[in-house]
Structures are given as C-alpha cells and as structure tokens.
Amino acid sequence: MKYNPFTKELYTDNQNFIKKLHCPLNKQWENLSQTAHLKGRFCDNCERTIIDTALFTDEDLSQLMLNDPHTCLKVDLNQQNLTITYKSNEQ
Amino acid sequence: MNNKTPKGLRIIRTARTEQEINNAANKGFWPLVKPVIPSPKIKSKYAIVQHPITGKIEVIGDFRSSQGMAKAIDFTFYYPHHFPSPFAAYLIPRDIQPGETVWIEDLIEDIVKSIWNQGDAFRLESCEAVWNGVDFDIQFEERHTSNMTG
Numbered sequence: 001m002k003y004n005p006f007t008k009e010l011y012t013d014n015q016n017f018i019k020k021l022h023c024p025l026n027k028q029w030e031n032l033s034q035t036a037h038l039k040g041r042f043c044d045n046c047e048r049t050i051i052d053t054a055l056f057t058d059e060d061l062s063q064l065m066l067n068d069p070h071t072c073l074k075v076d077l078n079q080q081n082l083t084i085t086y087k088s089n090e091q
Numbered sequence: 092m093n094n095k096t097p098k099g100l101r102i103i104r105t106a107r108t109e110q111e112i113n114n115a116a117n118k119g120f121w122p123l124v125k126p127v128i129p130s131p132k133i134k135s136k137y138a139i140v141q142h143p144i145t146g147k148i149e150v151i152g153d154f155r156s157s158q159g160m161a162k163a164i165d166f167t168f169y170y171p172h173h174f175p176s177p178f179a180a181y182l183i184p185r186d187i188q189p190g191e192t193v194w195i196e197d198l199i200e201d202i203v204k205s206i207w208n209q210g211d212a213f214r215l216e217s218c219e220a221v222w223n224g225v226d227f228d229i230q231f232e233e234r235h236t237s238n239m240t241g
Binding site: 003005006008019020021022023024025026027028029030045050072073074075076077078083084085086087 | 194218231
C-alpha cells in the first residue's frame, strides 16, 4: 500500500483509495491497549478497534473498509508493506 | 462551521494574514500574534525521475520507489510547508478563562508529530491546548513515533 503523509490518504499499490486518516485526538498507538482482536488495538475514546495495516494485504484492507468505511487504521511509516507517495487521486 | 469538537472543546482558529487578523479583531477576538518560524526539524525529501523520451516527470518521496531509475534531481530534503505570512495569530475568545482546554485547529508552532526512518519528519497540525491566561500550553508530547492513526 501507499501513504501520502501530507494528504493523509492511504492507497493500494494500484492507487485505489482506501481511506483518509484523521484522528482529531492525536491518539498514540503506543498508548492504546491490546485487544482480543490480534490485528488491532482499542481506542477508549471512540470505543473502536484501530486496525494495524501492517498485518493486511491491500485486498484484505480494501474489503475491510468496504464493510465498514469508518474503521480506524494505523499506519507505521516504517512498515514493510508501505511506501510513501506524494500522489493523490486528485492529481 | 463548528465551534466545538465532538468532545466539547472550543475550537481556536488561526488567522494567517493581516486582513484575517484584523477582521477577527473587529469581530471581538483578541489576536494572539506569533511569528511563524520554520523548524529545521521538519523536513521532507523528494527526487525527480524523468522519462528520457517524453520528458514527463514523477515526484518520488521514498528511497524504495526509485531503485534503478535515472533521476533528474536526486533526493533532496526541504521544508515542505508554505504559509501566507511570516506571522499568524490565534483568535482568542474574550471570555476564555485560564485552565480551559481547547482544540487548536491550525498550530502556528512547528512541532514534530512523527518521524520516518528515511529522515523525513512531519508536522503536527492540530492538538489540544490549555489556556494559561497569557498563551496556550500545547498538550502534545513530541515523541519520535512513526505511527499515524485515523
């Protein structure tokens, strides 16, 4: 997948839009508690699980977002399945 | 335009030109004026690859994206933000009391939000702050995290 740190938009490697990341609470992943859901951590403000995108393929993540477009995601700029891009779908 | 966050915090707006600042003053806000000082810690990099026949270019920001590609401009770090004036102002409501926690929508100060292991450091745009009677105490601990959530 690809992430644009300026627009905060996440794309698949084929430049299909996944989500624009926005957390008004500036939640820090390190401070979130582990959950039974092994691929995420729990945000007690929104009472939702934040999904770790490092553990998903583009296809699985796209499907997950289709099922629930409001799913919160975590991206680590250093994760192996991510490259940084300056492109967005507006270009 | 909402004046409060879903959490109920008042949103403090930022004016970034003389006209915007004076318009806000006319509306009753106290503009807390500050210089806009780019931090050398905030930086991004880019490289330009160019098609040898068509001349079309592509901007690349990730070392891994350019392997084997000829570059018209090699990776170069730069300050990636542009602001309309070298000053800006937080628009303070006249009834704010010391101790009130607010949401600053557009931070004037340069604070590092996250760092990438390729050397790029990204700017915090918004955060909570507490009014101390004179200025805002920013409620964000600058840490060298590379995580983004949302």
